[in-house]
Amino acid sequence: MSDDPPLQLKPRLEISIDQVQAIIDRVAPGSPVAAITELRGGEISTILEITRADAPSCILKVYPAQLQWKMAKEVYVLGLVRDAGIAIPRILMADDSRALIDFNFVLMSKLDGVVLGNREAALTDQELFSIYAAMGAALRHINGITLDSFGYIGPHGVWTSHPTNRAYMSAQFERKLTEFCTRGGDEALAARLRAGILARSVLLDAADTPRLCHYDFHAGNVLVTPEGQPRLTGIVDFENATAGDPLMDVAKALYYFTPKDAPKRDGLLAGYGASDRSDWEATIALYRLASTLELWCWFAQIGKMDALPKITEELERAANTLA
Structure with missing residues (x-):
C-alpha cells in the first residue's frame, strides 16, 4: 500500500x-x-x-x-x-x-452556451441522439490531427514517446497494473488482467498513426445552446489529451454510459462514423479496461477510497471476460 x-x-x-x-x-x-x-x-x-x-x-x-x-x-x-x-x-x-x-x-x-450535462435531463431521446451525433462528428475532427509519436502529451509535445500504439498501451497497462498493486489492489486480480491484456495485445497493432485524443470527452466538457433544440457551441478542457488510437478516445467517451443511455451511445457512434476496423468493438472493450484501471488508480491517488470497491467489481468482470 x-x-x-x-x-x-x-x-x-x-x-x-x-x-x-x-x-x-x-x-x-x-x-x-x-x-x-x-x-x-x-x-x-x-x-x-x-x-x-x-x-x-x-x-x-x-x-x-x-x-x-x-x-x-x-x-x-x-x-x-x-x-x-x-x-x-x-x-x-x-x-x-x-x-x-x-x-x-x-x-x-468564454464560449457561448451552457454545459450539456446541465441540460441532459430535460432532453428527449431524439435530442440526445442529435447532440451526441454532433459531438461524435467533433471528436472525429479532433482525432484527425496527427502527431509524431504515440504517448502522453506534456507541456510541449508528446512526453512519453513510443514508436507504436502497442508499445505505448502495453507500457500504460503495465504502469497502471503496478500502481494498482502499490495502492492496495489485489495482486492476483492484477495478474489475471495482465494475462488477458497480453493475449489481446494484437488488437493494438491496428492503429498505425498517432492521433490527438481529447480523452475526457463527456457532457461536462461540452457546451450547447441554453434553450430549444441543443446545438454544439464549444468543447473545453483538453488537459488530459494524449496521442494515440482514436478508438481509445471513443472508448473513454462511452465509458460512463449505462443501458438507458442508448440514445447517447448511438448518436455518438453515428456522428463519429463507421470504423474500418473489423475488431473495433473488441478494441474498445480493451480500452474500456484501460479507463477502468486509470479511474481506480486516480481515485486511490486523490483519496476517494469509497469509490474503489465498485470499480474493483468492474475489474473482476473484465478479468472474467478476458480469461
Missing part, C-alpha cells in the same frame, strides 16, 4: 478583485472587472468566470500546485486544435511567473 499523501486538487484560491483586475489589465488595460464567479466542473483546476463591465466575460483557469505543468500542456493542445473547425477557447494569457497569484493560470475567452 502506498504511503503517499492524496494529491491535492482544486487550489484553495482566495483571489481579490484587485488581483483579477491586475490580470485583466495585462490583456485589456482599463477594462473594469465587475464580478468573479467560481464555476462548477473541472475536477483538477479552479475555474472562475470574470465578468467585465465593458467587454465579454472571460475564464480564469488556475492549476493546482502539484500539476502546474498542465497549464503549458493545455496551451499547447489548444494550439493544435485551433484549425480543426470546432469552437474552442482562445488563450488570452498564460502565466507561470507566480507574480500575480501563487499558481500557474490561463486566461481564456
